[in-house]
Amino acid sequence: MEGLFKIKEKINGRTYYVQVCLQAEEIAQQAIEIEMRGFTTWKSAVTFAAEYFHRRYAGSDKRGLKISIQYLHDMEPDTNNMIVFYAVVQALCHAFGRQGDVAIDESGKFVVPKSSRGPAVGNLF
Secondary structure, eight states: OEEEEEEEEEETTEEEEEEEEEEEEEESSSOEEEEOTTOGGGHHHHHHHHHHHHHHHOSOTTOEEEEEEEEEEOOTTTOOHHHHHHHHHHHHHHHTTOOOOOEEOTTSOEEOOOOSOOTTOOOOO
């Protein structure tokens, strides 16, 4: 499944920019596999986003997630680890038809809900 997300906004005097295109799919083994295709500058942010997404939205520990970053366009100084994390989570939500709840508030701060599963979280796949 393809996930796309782009942000190009100025919030409270700070500019945020990144564009992400990824392919994501469920895999049988309990693992998260990430293919970066040359976008290794942001590997830690992508890995954190994938792990967060899987923990927050997947309903079962028995299945894993495979992600391939097809395109990641950044622009210094408007791109950082947090905005890449945010964009990848949003792109994964898009790919799996989920409503994401990670946000940037009006002051420009990131709002990241606790990632542990609760009873309201259903199966992802």
